[in-house]
Structure formats: structure tokens, C-alpha cells
Amino acid sequence: MSGLKEAFAGRTVNSGNAEVGPTRLVEYFRPHGKAKLMREQAVSIVRDAIIAGRLRPGMRLVERELCEALEVSRTVVREVLRDLEAERLIDVLPHRGPIVAMLTPKQVREIYALRTEIEVLFLRSFVRTASDADIEVLRGILAELSAAGARHDKTALIGIITRFLHHMAAVADNQVGAEIYDQLLARINMLRILSMNTPGQIEDSITSITRIVEEVAARNADAAEKALRDYTTHAGESAIIELNKEGRTEPAKAKSARSASTGV
Amino acid sequence: MSGLKEAFAGRTVNSGNAEVGPTRLVEYFRPHGKAKLMREQAVSIVRDAIIAGRLRPGMRLVERELCEALEVSRTVVREVLRDLEAERLIDVLPHRGPIVAMLTPKQVREIYALRTEIEVLFLRSFVRTASDADIEVLRGILAELSAAGARHDKTALIGIITRFLHHMAAVADNQVGAEIYDQLLARINMLRILSMNTPGQIEDSITSITRIVEEVAARNADAAEKALRDYTTHAGESAIIELNKEGRTEPAKAKSARSASTGV
DNA sequence: CACAGCTGGATTGTATGACAATCCGGAGGC
DNA sequence: GCCTCCGGATTGTCATACAATCCAGCTGTG
Numbered sequence: 001m002s003g004l005k006e007a008f009a010g011r012t013v014n015s016g017n018a019e020v021g022p023t024r025l026v027e028y029f030r031p032h033g034k035a036k037l038m039r040e041q042a043v044s045i046v047r048d049a050i051i052a053g054r055l056r057p058g059m060r061l062v063e064r065e066l067c068e069a070l071e072v073s074r075t076v077v078r079e080v081l082r083d084l085e086a087e088r089l090i091d092v093l094p095h096r097g098p099i100v101a102m103l104t105p106k107q108v109r110e111i112y113a114l115r116t117e118i119e120v121l122f123l124r125s126f127v128r129t130a131s132d133a134d135i136e137v138l139r140g141i142l143a144e145l146s147a148a149g150a151r152h153d154k155t156a157l158i159g160i161i162t163r164f165l166h167h168m169a170a171v172a173d174n175q176v177g178a179e180i181y182d183q184l185l186a187r188i189n190m191l192r193i194l195s196m197n198t199p200g201q202i203e204d205s206i207t208s209i210t211r212i213v214e215e216v217a218a219r220n221a222d223a224a225e226k227a228l229r230d231y232t233t234h235a236g237e238s239a240i241i242e243l244n245k246e247g248r249t250e251p252a253k254a255k256s257a258r259s260a261s262t263g264v
Numbered sequence: 265m266s267g268l269k270e271a272f273a274g275r276t277v278n279s280g281n282a283e284v285g286p287t288r289l290v291e292y293f294r295p296h297g298k299a300k301l302m303r304e305q306a307v308s309i310v311r312d313a314i315i316a317g318r319l320r321p322g323m324r325l326v327e328r329e330l331c332e333a334l335e336v337s338r339t340v341v342r343e344v345l346r347d348l349e350a351e352r353l354i355d356v357l358p359h360r361g362p363i364v365a366m367l368t369p370k371q372v373r374e375i376y377a378l379r380t381e382i383e384v385l386f387l388r389s390f391v392r393t394a395s396d397a398d399i400e401v402l403r404g405i406l407a408e409l410s411a412a413g414a415r416h417d418k419t420a421l422i423g424i425i426t427r428f429l430h431h432m433a434a435v436a437d438n439q440v441g442a443e444i445y446d447q448l449l450a451r452i453n454m455l456r457i458l459s460m461n462t463p464g465q466i467e468d469s470i471t472s473i474t475r476i477v478e479e480v481a482a483r484n485a486d487a488a489e490k491a492l493r494d495y496t497t498h499a500g501e502s503a504i505i506e507l508n509k510e511g512r513t514e515p516a517k518a519k520s521a522r523s524a525s526t527g528v
Numbered sequence: 529c530a531c532a533g534c535t536g537g538a539t540t541g542t543a544t545g546a547c548a549a550t551c552c553g554g555a556g557g558c
Numbered sequence: 559g560c561c562t563c564c565g566g567a568t569t570g571t572c573a574t575a576c577a578a579t580c581c582a583g584c585t586g587t588g
Contacts, residue, residue: 037358038542062568073543075339078570082343086350088443094301095550095569110440117381176374176448179352183447184440301570326539337572342541359540359579 004061004069007054012071013041023051023158023189025178028166042070042080050089050100051189052155057102061090087186103187105240111187112236118181119232120225122165123212125172127221134171135217141167142213149206154196158189164209191239194246198238205235268325268333271318276335277305287315287422287453289442292430306334306344314353314364315453316419321366325354351450367451369504375451376500382445383496384489386429387476389436391485398435399481405431406477413470418460422453428473455503458510462502469499 022028046066049055066077081098084090090098103111126134141164148156162185169178195201208231215224286292310330313319330341345362348354354362367375390398405428412420426449433442459465472495479488 064568075342075542075544078339079342079346082346083350086347096552097569107440110438113385113438114382114441114444117385118378121377121381174374174377176371177378180378180444180447183444303570328539339571339573360581361540 004055004065007049008045008069009049009054011045012069013038013045014071023048023162024182024185025162025166025169026175026182028163029170029175029178038072039076039079039083042072042076043083045070046080046084047087047089047186050084051158051186051193053190053193055100057100059100061098061100063097087183089186101187103190103243105243108191108240108243109236111184111191112232112239115181115184115188116229116232118177118184119165119168119228121177122168122172122174122181123216123224123228124221125174126168127216127219127224129173130171130216134167135213137167138164138213138216142210145209146206149202152196152202154193157196157202158192161192162189191243192235194242195235195239197242197245201235201238205231208234268319268329271313272309272333273313273318275309276333277302277309278335287312287426288446288449289426289430289433290439290446292427293434293439293442302336303340303343303347306336306340307347309334310344310348311351311353311450314348315422315450315457317454317457319364321364323364325362325364327361351447353450365451367454367507369507372455372504372507373500375448375455376496376503379445379448379452380493380496382441382448383429383432383492385441386432386436386438386445387480387488387492388485389438390432391480391483391488393437394435394480398431399477401431402428402477402480406474409473410470413466416460416466418457421460421466422456425456426453455507456499458506459499459503461506461509465499465502469495472498 046055046061055061061081063074063077063081066080067074070077070080081090081092085092085098089101091101092098130138141160144160145157145164148160165181165185166178169175169181208227212224212227212231215227310319310325319325325345327338327341327345330344331338334341334344345354345356349356349362353365355365356362394402405424408424409421409428412424429445429449430442433439433445472491476488476491476495479491
């Protein structure tokens, strides 16, 4: 009816579910392994679909359709919606239901600004406390990143960069930072997917990240911070450009999404 | 049975409910007024009880008891729990149920560190863009703060300081920042209540905030930032001291809260 | 007495069906 | 063309049911 099942790539809570790996920092901190609860699996599935853009911003998510597509009860669906709402991946209009969140250029700028400050916190802590082994791990992840970049495997890139950040947060020993970062992470990843549409963006990003790692390895906090700020500034601009392109092709059919236009 | 009703101060979702005002930044941004949904009211009630310390950290929250105390169905209670979980006010142990989140000194330090960075973002934007009228508003709120401080009215202080921050965020025109800050705000407010137990802390805080406002009024961003950092550093230390005192009087009877000890 | 294993009660996780409240698109009237 | 009203669609809430899981305490054994 509305293509939800396809958006979820055939995944339902109790089926194969080829997971690439968590795309949330805090999940790496949890010892208790994979999500067993149907609710958690359902959240993952919907989150992935939104981040990957298979559910377009502004699209309505009707509870009954979600139940059918995910093959879970309304009880679960409604709890899932609360989770996604907290992550700001959906906007819930009272008595109207949820729509996939829409990002304005202004919001994107704000997200990148905050993201930058938190990453700077991680980075400076990391440089201060990382052992040589920690830095080697970072180099290893960077190598994976390059490999995935060469294949232009966007999904893998998102997963690896999440691991990269988790490693920084873990060494920086900043759990609350990771929690807060996660709140932004879903939306950051949406934008990452988007900005990867720009030709050359993937290569640029990897070059920038390589530069950051080099400065970190040299224990040069100030230079690393500067490299990071250059990177996120550039990435942010690129994301906004792509967002505007998107906006042109998709002429905002959901006019009822007032919260996204006035609220900002 | 377990004193939940008293912890909620007799409030249920459909009764008097003397609200002091939102204790969340984003609620001020929303035009659509007060929470009408039972779910939202219920979240407010439980959140307030946790922040005010009427529900002690480590205390179990049993769904059935919450249903009775709040006079709502389990559907609503479970959605409320998802909200509070996202706010990190409760820790949910799978198949065990939620407990009121416990803060370790390390978490407190992390919270204050992040809080500081976000407030600095607000502050610098504010100084850059605020009109004279905006600054007058800030002075007005400061006056209210002093008045409430003189009365040692903790609840009012929390409400006013939330307005203070919202005003900064609004003028700084940073909605995403406000959203993220809110994720920390509940826990910050817990700590505020706690640190207000220290004699003289309220007066110190107001002195510090006055100083910040003065620097802002002088359009001196660097000095304002320094004043802010001094303030939050001091407040953080004070909160940790009070937290340790609390820990001594209340000998952690909830030994099952493993996530709070290992997870950090 | 210490301790491993078992059991039953308590609690969560999920499903189902029901119904009032609310919203919206469109029919009909002016 | 615009306003009003209606009915269908959807959300918000409730009540109930039951399987899965966990844990405290009992039991039996050495």
C-alpha cells in the first residue's frame, strides 16, 4: 500500500536481519550483546530505513501499516515511536501521527556545530589519555574506512565511522558524551548518507580523517582540533548543498509538517 | 505499598497538578501550549518526582504501581518509561524493569563538562546576536532568580533558571542545541537540587550568574565564557560533594543496579 | 552448615480487541 | 469561491490475556 515493507528491505523483527553492526555509540558500551527485544529490533529497522533515506522526510508513518510491515503488535509500534521521537528521527503531530523528520538547512548547521564541539571534547581527551595501542586501533579503523571508501559502500562507512567515534569516546572515557552524541548521531548519519551523494565527498572525507589521525598520532591536540573543525565545517556545507538539491526534486508534499518549518 | 503516590505529591494525570512551568527548554519553543496528552502529563509528574529526589536513585519502578499511582493504563505507563529512559532518568534492566537512574561522580563530571560546552555555545551566540532588549530580559530573569534565591525556593529556582537558559537558546536561535541540552537538563536539575543543600550554594550561584550577565551586558564574550566556566566548575564540584554525602547516608540498597556501576 | 538445584510467584514483554477523541478531506449549501 | 458539516481514518487510551523471564526462598544433599 505505501511501500513500508520495501523500505524495511523485507526485514521483520523475527527474521534474518542482516545487521551491519550497531549505529549507536552506546550499544557498543553495553555488554549484554544484541538486541533481543522485539522493540529494540523494530527500532533498529525503522531507524536504518530513515537514515538510509528509504523513508523520505515528511512521509507519514501510520501505526497500522507499521504493525503489518514489522509484524509486531501496536503495543510495540507505539513504544518504538516514542524511541524514534526521542531521537528526533520522527516528528509526532498530536492526533495526527508521526512523520519522518525533515531537516532544514538551519537545523543542519546547528547539528554540525554541536557535533563539532562534542567531537572536540572526545578528541582532546583522547589525545591526552590514549596509549600507543589506542592510536594503532584508530589507524586500523582508518584503514577499514579507506577500504570501504574505495568500494563506495555507504552503509559500511557509516558503521565503521561509528566504531571510530566509539573508540574515541571509550578511550576518552566519556560515557555521557557518547549518550548525547547518540542523540545527534542518527541525524548526523542521515546527513552523511546524503552528502556522500556528492562526487568526491567520500574521498575528501577520508583524506580529512586521515589528517586528523595523523595529528592525533603526533599528539598534537591543537592541530588535530583544527583539522577536525575544518573537516566538519566542510562536511556541513556539503550536506546543506545536497539537502537543497533533495528539496528541489521533492517539492515538500507534506505541508502539514508545520513543526518543522515554524519550530525552527 | 511503596510510597509512589506520595512521591508524586498526590498528582495524577487528571487533577489539579500545580505546574511551576516546564522544566524543559523545548517545551517553551512549542507553540501548542500545555501537555494535553495523559502520557505527557504522566512523564512530567514522574520526571519532577525524580528530579526533586522524591524517588530515590536505585528505587524500582514497578509498572503496576505506576499505573495505580498515576491512574493511567499500562499502555501509557510503558510509553512514559520509554520517554524517561531516553532522558536517562531511569535505567531499564531487561525483564527486570526500570530503576531510578543513579549518578556516579564520574558521570556528574561528564555531565558538567558537556553542559559547559553547550552553554558556552549559547552564550557566545547570545553575545553576538542579542539586542539590548534581549539583555534587559536576561536582567529581568536574573532579578527573579535573586528573589527566589532569597526565599530559598528550590523549585522556583529550577523553573527560572530553565527560562534563563531558554532565553539564551532562543536568542542564540539554537533549537537543536536546546534539544540536546534538554537531554542533559533533567539530570542537571537533579544535581542542582542536590547542590542547593550546601549552605551558601544558592547565594554563590546567584553571584556567579550575576557576574555572567554583567559580562554579557558588556558584550565581553571571552570574559563571559570564563565566568561561566568558573561557575560550572565550581557547581560541579559542589554537586559531587553532595552526591558523596548522599551516598553515605543511603548505603546503595539496590545492588542489582549493575549497569550503573559497570557501565561507567 | 554450605551449597547446588528447583520451584512458584512476581514482573516484564507482547498481543488483541475495544472505544472515545480528534483530525481531515470532501460533499453539500450559500 | 467560500463556509459548514459530516463521515471515515487515525490516534490515544483502556482492559485483558498469556508466554517468557527472573529471582527469592525452599529443599535436598554432601
